[in-house]
Amino acid sequence: MANTLLTSDMIAKEALMQFKNSLGFTKGANRQYNDKFAVSGAKIGNKIDIRKPQRFQETDGATVSKQDVVNEVVSLTLDSRKHVAFQFSSQELTLDIDRFSETYVAPAAHALANKVDIDGLAKAAVVANAVGTPGTTPSSLSIAGQARAKLNQYAAPSNGRSIILGSDEMTGLVDGAQALFNPTKEIARQYEDGFIGRARGFDWRESENIKLHTVGAQGGTPVVNGASQTGSSLNTDGWTASVTGLLKEGDVFTIADVYAVNPVSFQSTGKLQQFVVTSDVNSDGSGEASLGIYPAIITSGATQTVSAAPVDNAAITVLGSSGAITTLGLAYHKDAFIFGCADLEMPKNVDMAARAVDKESGLSIRFVRYYDGDEDQLISRLDVLYGWLAARPEWACRVQG
DSSP: OOOOOOHHHHHHHHHHHHHHHHOSSGSEEEEEEEGGTTTTBBTTEEEEEEOOOOOOOOOOSSOOOOOOOOOOEEEEEEEEEEEEEOOOOOGGGSHHHHIIIIIIIIHHHHHHHHHHHHHHGGGGOOOOOOSOOOTTOOTHHHHHHHHHHHHHTOOSSSSEEEEOOOOHHHHHHHHHHTOOOOOHHHHHHHHHHSSSOEEEEEEEEEEEEEOOOEEOOOEEEEEESTTTEEEEEEEEEEEEETHHHBTTTTTTEEEEEEEEEEETOOOEEEHHHHHOOOOOOOOOOOSSSSEEEEEEOSSSSOHHHHHHHHHHHHEEEEEOOOEEEEEEEEEEEEEEEEEEEBBBBOSSSSSSSEEEEETTTTEEEEEEEEEEEETTTTEEEEEEEEEEEEGGGGGGEEEOO
């Protein structure tokens, strides 16, 4: 029986399947494929517009109180193009797809998926909600319950939730969970695979791509410098003077008597609002520092974030000790982070070229094989074009360890 030659379409479809199966963090995110580039092909810098859900306030009585509909549209920039290049002979096109995939396609697709996950997990730096102690590996599933409570406080939907941790954190939690009441099948999986499948309302994932964060140097007795500040920056003083790296991008802190509010009822949660520093901060010679923060301090309206603006000299407390190194695991609803993918343009006059798309999973990948005259060889490559957006960081929570 004659061998059947592998085609570019067969290779592209296999690459897409392997790419999809190799994703970790991205599987739990909102994945959006945009087909407007299907003909012309997308390029670095193209944008996808995404509309966020409306937020309304309730009113009392029979009389209608009209509210303006604010179409909040955020743009996701396709700012990452990654590829893996490899070589194979025409004779190897006679291999069956499984053998060919094992040798070439699967390793290449896995490398691409790994990078996509790394880029997505980097968005943990913009998440303010946090549980756990920086530098201390969690050993109890109670930390997942704390993360669940955080998501509930910010009205994240109860479905579509995932939690992703590093191997050390997963091991600590599996060891701590074995004595708890669990379905027999779940206990068996924990014992055999060292892995938690589903618990505390989350689908669990494990990754070695979890971001590490080093807490800033801090120093002094920091306080708010000036009453009634609102917006995305905060003037502070009381720090140790002239400290470089006082706070690092991703540091989390609270302000005395500034409480979070539920985004639906706008009632105080009774928990201090956590803020994340959006860029590195140094103190000046007087111990003053201006902090870029998220979320913004907003005291009223449909986007209210806090119960009240801080008073002058309100105490500031940074989460974690100076220089503590922490893993940034994440508990998140799928709409907290959006992964956008689009079709790359198809080249002409090449040996082989095909594109595979899965609209349901929001993925697109391109396979091309071409002749390199400078090196006198045929080169194959797999490419993806994508971008990440932290659309609702409040629907995520760091699980620190």
